[in-house]
Amino acid sequence: MTNHAGRLYALAIGLVVFFLAWAVVAARPWVATADPRQKALVVRQVQLQREAKLVSQIVAQRAQLARVTRNRQLASAAAAPVAPVAAVRVVNLPPLTITRTS
């Protein structure tokens, strides 16, 4: 009797263990979940990173060009003689001197 009940318990436990193992194997936890939305996000992330790099390069090039242009403008402004403005007007006065062909 005792042996009989023992066998039944052992059988039940064996079945439980078997089905649990079956469930675990069927779940294949060692295989990564291939969610298409996650895949799309990863692709988008890579694309954005590439575009960001490109934009950074363009911004740096334009900043460099602007710096060079600005420096040239400053240099030419510094080199150009600043002509003082001559103050002159036509008047009805007798001249103190006259100008003629030199």
Added chain:
Amino acid sequence: MINRRMFHAMGTEIELLVDADHAERSLDAAELEFHRLEALLSRFRDDSELSRLNRDGSIEPGRDLARVVELALEARDRTSGRFDPTVHNALVAAGYDRSFEQLPAEGETTPPPPAARGVWLRPGRIELEPGVQIDLGGIGKGYAAERAAELLALAGPCLVNAGGDIAIRGGSWPVGVEHITLQLDSGGLATSGRDRRRWQRGGRELHHLIDPATGEPSETDLLRVTVVAGDAVDAEVAAKSLFLAGSKRAAAEANAAGMPAVLVTEDGRTLLAGGLA
């Protein structure tokens, strides 16, 4: 009280005006400055620095020659070559080979030399391309007027008139230009034209305003140009440049630059430009 002194230098009549009671020493200094600069910058004096440069093709220049050459080269760039100190050989080829007072009424000309540009201003040295010689006549007079005005201004407000190239320091000065009077409070004024310094060669009338593009006396419809600018040197350069442009272009350029100018055409018309009209 206005003190006036007149004397002859640089081939023209010089007039000094100064508004001061005791100005004799400043007048003396200003007059000496003209003679000093003439001795350095005249192409008609064999011993001048300029003649030595033209003869040797290279010189260690004094401060004044270096500065005037520098101003002339800047002017050449600024006027895109309308003002060019290397017209010396063209002037000589046209017959202007000695001081104007000694120029014979008639003589021969030689073909104008090709345009030359080789002038190098290096630190402490001026060098000319072989065959190139320079003339600093007009710009030298403007420079001398400015330097003399600086000395005269120590006595009081003054005006220096070097045969039409006028420099001012302080005061307000009425200057007769053609039939009008211009009141100058600052800056400089100069007149360039072909109604003086002209001569005959081979039955043809020539003058000293050489067009660097052709190497021959300019043939525009202008007789005289007077320009008001920041100083006498700039005015001299601008007057020559506008003269070579001809009346229409000169008026347009003076208007665009806001540079007061009086243009007299060969048919006797007087045009006011650059804000004077």
